[in-house]
Amino acid sequence: MSSRKRIFNLLRTINIASCQCPAHSHRGNVQVLNSTPLKDYAFEIKCSTIRYGLGVTREVGMDLVNLGAKNVCVMTDQNVVSLSPMKAVLDSLVKNGINYSVYDNVRVEPTDTSFKHAIDFAKQGMFDSYVAVGGGSVMDTCKAANLFACDPEAEFLDYVNLPIGKGKPVTVPLKPMIAIPTTSGTGSETTGMSIFDYEEIKAKTGISHTALRPLLALIDPLHTLSVPQTVANYSGFDIFCHALESFTAIPYNERSPAPENPALRPVYQGSNPISDVWARFCLQCLNKYFARSVYNADDLEARSTMHLAATMAGVGIGNAGVHICHGLAYPIAGNVKNFVPKDYGTEPIVPHGLAVVLTAPSVFRFTAASDPDKHLEAASILGADILGKKREDAGKVLSDTILMFMDRMKIENGLSAIGYTTQDIPQLVRGALPQHRLLKIAPVPQSEEDLSKILEDSLTLY
Structure with missing residues (x-):
């Protein structure tokens, strides 16, 4: 403690003794305005934890054990459900004694209707964690299902981006989600985006919030071979x-x-x-x-x-x-x-x-x-x-x-x-x-x- 005090006293002495002319008088005494500037002045980088490697999918069951998962929702689509990536995921879950339910009706290029079907499944299942196996459509659907299952009283447009929806910030805690991409494109495994076709206007929109980001992304190149x-x-x-x-x-x-x-x-x-x-x-x-x-x-x-x-x-x-x-x-x-x-x-x-x-x-x-x-x-x-x-x-x-x-x-x-x-x-x-x-x-x-x-x-x- 005495050495730290000496250091602080030394820094204070240097600051007081420093040249106080206009060219140098800001040393050590930076003033920050309280008013908010018109343009932004900072950026931040947020993303999911990323784990990359050949065959890394085999670890998903252990990850869920480490999370204390008891009831897992595995989401995929009709194309992926019968392929090797899905088999690798389920093998790992079975090996590690994880209880799970599969939802395989994700629509490629999802719509608000397909989102709502997945949301209903998630609400009924009362899941404590989620695993998305597939491309961007699967991961985006899984994010939305997780969100609305955690806020069951929310209206669908509450979280949808302005001006189509209300653009409400996400304040409810979400369940852990692990993303296992099988295609090389969307990058949804690292983002807080969930995109869908809003059928009423015939255009895509989505939900955008950092809370939607998967907890973990397992990037397994073996899945790309199919x-x-x-x-x-x-x-x-x-x-x-x-x-x-x-x-x-x-x-x-x-x-x-x-x-x-x-x-x-x-x-x-x-x-x-x-x-x-x-x-x-x-x-x-x-x-x-x-x-x-x-x-x-x-x-x-x-x-x-x-x-x-x-x-x-x-x-x-x-x-x-x-x-x-x-x-x-x-x-x-x-x-x-x-x-x-x-x-x-x-x-x-x-x-x-x-x-x-x-x-x-x-x-x-x-x-x-x-x-x-x-x-x-x-x-x-x-x-x-x-x-x-x-x-x-x-x-x-x-x-x-x-x-x-x-x-x-x-x-x-x-x-x-x-x-x-x-x-x-x-x-x-x-x-x-x-x-x-x-x-x-x-x-x-x-x-x-x-x-x-x-x-x-x-x-x-x-």
Whole structure:
């Protein structure tokens, strides 16, 4: 104690003796204003605990024992329920004596109706923990089921994002949730997002709060070996847009308003030095491994790296946010007509990764003026030669780079290839406008005319 007192006295003496001229008089006596600034001045990084490794799924039963779980809800979908990832999970639960019930009716690209079915199951089961085994649809459904089972008196729209829902903050304690992703795309295993198609407006919306984050994400690359080629392809473009959008989002210290209380700081905060690290990592992985992972299903190195990239992109977007590509993707998916992609069943659907990337070339031509250097850097990481390129060329350079990837991966030739025409654009714009959480994270504001132009330019790409 005496040594600590001497140190404090010494620091106090140094501070008093320091030069008090205007140039140096702030040393040791920083004043913090009590008033809330107009723009934010801080960011924070929150994500699930991540455990990565080949075969790590075998540990889920032990994790549940460690949590003291007595009654577990395992959620999955009809595609995954009969595959090896689900078998590995149930084997681990049985081996460790865990009592569980399976809900396997999760809808791929869930709706408010499918969410409500899962919520009813969760309420009836009185579960003390949850395990989600599948892609983003399963994890998002499981998050919603957990939330509403823990707040059974809540109305469905209470927690849904403004302006569609009430956007209430989550204050009830949720049950522990473990996420085991089987696809490499959404990054939902690390985020507090739960996205669904709201059928009334034919557009996606969701629930956004850090409380929804899984307690633990088990990232097991072995599960990716059973993912069909088309699913791997579209999922990869979800990573692609996550990285590009979070990297080019409005800087965190340009976003407004600043929260009056740190607990009110939104999940999507804008680009920041830490999210940028993950975005760069993901773009590097995409450049080296994306095509390999899609066209060589048994390439364990490529699929393992893409699986890790999906999680790292989730950490990035889960704190920085995504913007226009995702904002437009929600009505693109919600207004699907007759498009039925291979490996996705028989019902019309626009898979999420496809919906986000179809407008990406046009989006990044539009946003490039906000930060040409970052747009050029992103293109360079993805393999473009930017030597001699001017800053005013940044939008075209990045757009051409995205188109090169889309062509290499045989992505459909624009919105017209999935059934949309010029006449559909007003409806798509109307579906995008309520996506405040996304569009406000874009580095430049957009008018209805801007969004219409982006969609028009995306009708045909090649």
